Amino acid sequence: MQRKNGRRKKIAYVLCGILAVVLFSGCQSTAADGTDEKVFVYGDTTFNAENDESDVNPHNGYSGWACIRYGIGETLFHYSDSMEIEPWLAESYEIVDDTTWRITLHEGISFTSGRTLDAEAVKECLEDLIAVHDRACGDLKIESIEADGLIVTIHTEQPVPALLNYLSDPYGCIIDMQAGVTDDGNVAGTGPYRAVQVETDQGLTLMKNDNYWNGTPKLDRIEVKTIRDGDTMTMALQSGELDAAYGLPYSNLILFRDEPYTISSADTSRTFFGQFNGSSEVLQDDRVREAVIGAIDRQGFVNTLMEGNGSVAEGPFPSYFAFGDSKVQEESYDLEYSRELLAEAGWTDEDGDGYVEKDGKRLTICWLTYPSRQELPLLAESAQASLKKIGIEVQIQCTANHLELLKKGNWDVYVSAFVSAPTGDPEYFFTTHCLQDSSKNRGGYYSETLEMLEQQLSGEFDTEKRTELAIEMTQTLLDDHMFFFASHLKMSMVSGEGVTGLTAHPCDYYEITVNLDKNK
Amino acid sequence: MKKEQKRKILFYGILAGALLLFAACAAHLAPYDPYEQNLELSLLPPSAAHWMGTDRYGRDLFSRILSGVRVSIFSALLVVAASALIGTLAGIFSGWLEGKTDTVLMQISDIFLAFPGMVFAIAFSGVLQSGMTGAVVSLILVSWPKYARLARNRVLALKHMPFIAAARLTGNGTWKMIRRHILPNLAGQTIVTAVLDIGTMMLEIAGLSFLGLGAEAPSAEWGAMMSNGRSMLQTAPWVILAPGLAIFLTVLVCNLLGEAVRKTVDQG
Numbered sequence: 028m029q030r031k032n033g034r035r036k037k038i039a040y041v042l043c044g045i046l047a048v049v050l051f052s053g054c055q056s057t058a059a060d061g062t063d064e065k066v067f068v069y070g071d072t073t074f075n076a077e078n079d080e081s082d083v084n085p086h087n088g089y090s091g092w093a094c095i096r097y098g099i100g101e102t103l104f105h106y107s108d109s110m111e112i113e114p115w116l117a118e119s120y121e122i123v124d125d126t127t128w129r130i131t132l133h134e135g136i137s138f139t140s141g142r143t144l145d146a147e148a149v150k151e152c153l154e155d156l157i158a159v160h161d162r163a164c165g166d167l168k169i170e171s172i173e174a175d176g177l178i179v180t181i182h183t184e185q186p187v188p189a190l191l192n193y194l195s196d197p198y199g200c201i202i203d204m205q206a207g208v209t210d211d212g213n214v215a216g217t218g219p220y221r222a223v224q225v226e227t228d229q230g231l232t233l234m235k236n237d238n239y240w241n242g243t244p245k246l247d248r249i250e251v252k253t254i255r256d257g258d259t260m261t262m263a264l265q266s267g268e269l270d271a272a273y274g275l276p277y278s279n280l281i282l283f284r285d286e287p288y289t290i291s292s293a294d295t296s297r298t299f300f301g302q303f304n305g306s307s308e309v310l311q312d313d314r315v316r317e318a319v320i321g322a323i324d325r326q327g328f329v330n331t332l333m334e335g336n337g338s339v340a341e342g343p344f345p346s347y348f349a350f351g352d353s354k355v356q357e358e359s360y361d362l363e364y365s366r367e368l369l370a371e372a373g374w375t376d377e378d379g380d381g382y383v384e385k386d387g388k389r390l391t392i393c394w395l396t397y398p399s400r401q402e403l404p405l406l407a408e409s410a411q412a413s414l415k416k417i418g419i420e421v422q423i424q425c426t427a428n429h430l431e432l433l434k435k436g437n438w439d440v441y442v443s444a445f446v447s448a449p450t451g452d453p454e455y456f457f458t459t460h461c462l463q464d465s466s467k468n469r470g471g472y473y474s475e476t477l478e479m480l481e482q483q484l485s486g487e488f489d490t491e492k493r494t495e496l497a498i499e500m501t502q503t504l505l506d507d508h509m510f511f512f513a514s515h516l517k518m519s520m521v522s523g524e525g526v527t528g529l530t531a532h533p534c535d536y537y538e539i540t541v542n543l544d545k546n547k
Numbered sequence: 548m549k550k551e552q553k554r555k556i557l558f559y560g561i562l563a564g565a566l567l568l569f570a571a572c573a574a575h576l577a578p579y580d581p582y583e584q585n586l587e588l589s590l591l592p593p594s595a596a597h598w599m600g601t602d603r604y605g606r607d608l609f610s611r612i613l614s615g616v617r618v619s620i621f622s623a624l625l626v627v628a629a630s631a632l633i634g635t636l637a638g639i640f641s642g643w644l645e646g647k648t649d650t651v652l653m654q655i656s657d658i659f660l661a662f663p664g665m666v667f668a669i670a671f672s673g674v675l676q677s678g679m680t681g682a683v684v685s686l687i688l689v690s691w692p693k694y695a696r697l698a699r700n701r702v703l704a705l706k707h708m709p710f711i712a713a714a715r716l717t718g719n720g721t722w723k724m725i726r727r728h729i730l731p732n733l734a735g736q737t738i739v740t741a742v743l744d745i746g747t748m749m750l751e752i753a754g755l756s757f758l759g760l761g762a763e764a765p766s767a768e769w770g771a772m773m774s775n776g777r778s779m780l781q782t783a784p785w786v787i788l789a790p791g792l793a794i795f796l797t798v799l800v801c802n803l804l805g806e807a808v809r810k811t812v813d814q815g
Contacts, residue, residue, distance in 0.1 A: 257778055258777055258778050258780065261778075261781070276778040278603070278778050278779050278782050278783070279778060279781065279782065281782055282781055282782065324586070327586040330586070331586040331587075331589045331603070331605075332586070332589075332603060332604075398759070401778075404764070405603075407764065408604065408764045408765055409584065409586075409604065411764065411765060412582065412583070412584040412604065412765065413584070415582075423763060423764050425759075425764070
């Protein structure tokens, strides 16, 4: 009996030993060549199909954001911290005439596929971009491209003063078209990292680009994890499962204020704004729209619900732009004035139920938004309460299925988030949202004045005149009361112990760079 | 019935009654408007002015909890009552008529029973996308088969008993026999099952609301309140603890009452 027990004990010890070895071996990553890997785990809320970022192919919707954000692709030009255009893959440029741009590329750059970056590769990439991308063709207006060694000559159909800005948009990441796009949407770029696994809505695995041209990447492998739930991400960062994270709930940032964490923040042009449905019967009257705008407590939203992680918006552009908020005037929060406007428009509380009616019909608006941006449901609920104060009933539709509902048209206000000036130029917002043929003009807004001003802006090279035009266009937009702007976002990224080089940028899409490191 | 058992039923009955009273009088008992926002009072911890603190919109949590009693309890009662009624009627028809009617009705109930209840409810609520109504309808859909099975088996056993044969011989019609002899014999078990189900249904409604498939903003439904407050678990825990505690206590009272009723019926 004793011998049996002794044998059992020995077996138990052996099993415990094996278990310990297995467990401890999991604590250290070993590369295929036997050396220790430096692995970095990054949590992010944004890499998902709902955001139109289903892969890293820059020619697919907004996937270029993932491509550039995770250090896979690079553009010909990029933005400095003060949003000034600077050469990146390009070494220099020259404006030959209003419709001809000559760009000289850096020498010695190669794609992660091994191919050398030259003018021909850029030509192939841009030609594919304008052929397949929904926005690029209208933005760039490229007529033809010539390639000669390291010199790319771009001819546009008409003057495109913001061409360099558009080339700096994430969709402008230069990828190797000969290597192509894999079935899972992977591409070969020139960045410090290359994706080896791409899983929509799940994340991706990046490996160091050993032949990177602009420094030495410090991490061997990066795991990007899509974690949609901010609380899960918070706890993952606290437990050490993540080394850094982007998209944490504001209410949780306070948990990371002290050592060993660091928070990097930057004011961005990501704007939370609404569009009115031009087909909505109750919103045909300009006074009703103005009343709605005047009853949204933007200051309270920014100070309390965003916990100061943003700034009140007047128009689409933050005030640090020359054409930004400080130059335009939006309706101020004034409930009394809003009530007066409604009364003027014939909406009064006929039955004393707290809501205004006209011909016996209550003023009810459907507020359509989506939950993947944590601020949007908060804005909806806040507006619901403040609009109730002036007698407007708000029915909130907050769903990931918002694009389907938009098409059906059964909504009155659509509130979304958008980076209004990712290229540092104002034209982008107007062309995407405010013109008759804009792809994101959800409410069918049309202004003859705005269309005319856009004509002028699209051909204007002088920066000061562009600024003046942008201010005039913004004010036109605000005066028509078909759009309202609630706030701009201050983006924050939290780094864990030993992480360096993760710095928030005002453009909102430079995150993983060659400088990122982890020393723990 | 033992005295102690009677006392238990009385005690839990009083507690349940108090909850119903709170539900009925919530509007008068709440010290503040549960839906009025005041961002300056955002996230205040519990104090004399705000017993359970305030949420991120500055709304008084105690007032919202009181207001939520109505939403949570009445929704659960509606689900239980509708499921019990539909299920019992289906079961009686099935057991009484037997044959093809029985086969068809029981196969339909088997289809619903084949899915895990909550999973089916989540899927159905997601498809309906109609907030609390969708949640209530989906829970009724997954709950009625249980009552149908219960009633059918009991009816099958009862209908061949001598007292039913005697009733038939005395000229009683089908409806009269069901009303006078079947229903009274079904009532005990059905009531016990229903009372025990109230707590479960409250949890499931809260669960659906927590997932965003039940009550919509700005409803003070407890599950939705917990969902809205979950990002503040570490920074303002009272926002999630207040509705969590309300759910816990209410479900506990319902379950203890159900258990006491069950024991009494079993002993009877």
